[in-house]
Amino acid sequence: MNETDSIDNLEAKSRPWWKRIPLTLQIVIALILAVVLGVALGAGNPSPANKTFIETLAIPAELILKALRALATPLILMAVLHTFLTTNIPGTAGRRLAVLLFTNTTVAIVIGLFVANVLRPGTWGSLTASGSGQTATKNFDPWGLLKDAVPEAVLQPLVNNNVIQLIVIALSFAIVLRAIKSEQLAQGKRGYQAIEDIVGILFESIIRILHWVIALVPLAVFGIVGKTVAEKGFEPFKSLGAFVIAVLVGLTLQACYYLTRVKFGSWVNPINFLRGGSDAFLTAFSTDSSVATMPITFEALQHKIGLRESSASLGALVGSNFNNDGTALYEATSALFISQVLGLHLNIGQQFVVILTSIFASVGAAGIPEAGLVTMTLVFTSVGLPTQYIALLITVDWFLDRCRTVINVMGDMTVSALLDGKKPRSVDEA
Secondary structure, eight states: OOHHHHHHHHHHHHSOGGGGSOHHHHHHHHHHHHHHHHHHTTTTSOOGGGHHHHHHTTHHHHHHHHHHHHHHHHHHHHHHHHHHHHOOOOHHHHHHHHHHHHHHHHHHHHHHHHHHHHHOGGGSSOOOOSSOOOOOOOOOOHHHHHHHTSOSSTTHHHHHTOHHHHHHHHHHHHHHHHHHHHHHHHTTOOTHHHHHHHHHHHHHHHHHHHHHHHHTHHHHHHHHHHHHHHHHTTTHHHHHHHHHHHHHHHHHHHHHHHHHHHHHHSSSOHHHHHHHTHHHHHHHHHHOOHHHHHHHHHHIIIIIIOOOHHHHHIIIIIHHHHOOHHHHHHHHHHHHHHHHHTTOOOOHHHHHHHHHHHHHHHHHSOSSTTTHHHHHHHHHHHTTOOGGGHHHHHHHHHHHHHHHHHHHHHHHHHHHHHHHOSSOOOTTTO
């Protein structure tokens, strides 16, 4: 054991015992305790004397959802700015990388919407959210959407959680700042460095606050599950079970799409692709973080699958900042699922808005556990869905998050394989 490992172990042992329990285990424990509490409070037939206490159980989930909504817009803004400023992408390979990332993410979202439209998991059972939020129905108006894309004030999208306006502001500043940085680098100037440092610090600050909120997720799960079981029994979880099945089917189809692309778009054999990437997939599922998996992914691509270093680095290191296909699929499926639960019909135009917002929301989903819950609030808001239903999705998100992280990593590896082309590297390149 080296000195760094010893220091990490000492720091881990110095933390309180409850902080040493993995987040997933905390959520599982919270689920079990919540079910026990819900059964004790009536399991669908609660006593009127316990009504106030049961309603109080939902307060932690409501507060956490408020925090998630507050963090969503600045997270995406800073994520886009930070990625554009710090990512080094070569010209031709960069353009091809952008096309691959956009294509994969769009296909993932379309698959998610397709599965949700076919299986209609929201109709399999009844589901009731806490809170009294009202559903805003929105008709798709392309001209209205275009007019609404330009905000009246630069900071307005951050205040109103307007996704389309946020995308316009984020992309505008990101492209301009990237161009200014390139010009100054060509001239030997370093004036851009101060802005880059500020963006980096702000992005890191948001991520740290996000960690605080995510640490409270088990408390939210305990409250919302306890309240739901107490008031409605186990009937609402039939619908959530259908939702889990729909997401897993969608992720499986996305994995098949990746393997098909690898088969016909690169020299890599799909079986070897799966075998060589097994360590990365297992790490992604166990750590629930594509960022933590990144070194394993890079090593697997180079040494086990045999890709060129340039291809491996572009897909695994650069692509991981943009390529969150599993998250995009999940958020699109979630939006359609909740619309079905509410008996609403999202038309083609509204589902197009879901595609657009899910693409940018997936970019803002940082590579840490449960971060997709933050950006999901923007996807829901874009089509007028009440965000309080996200609290119920938290009860199954701990498992689905691990599954979609595997797909995120698989997507990074697929991009690397496609960039490597149809000719394996020669002995001289190895």
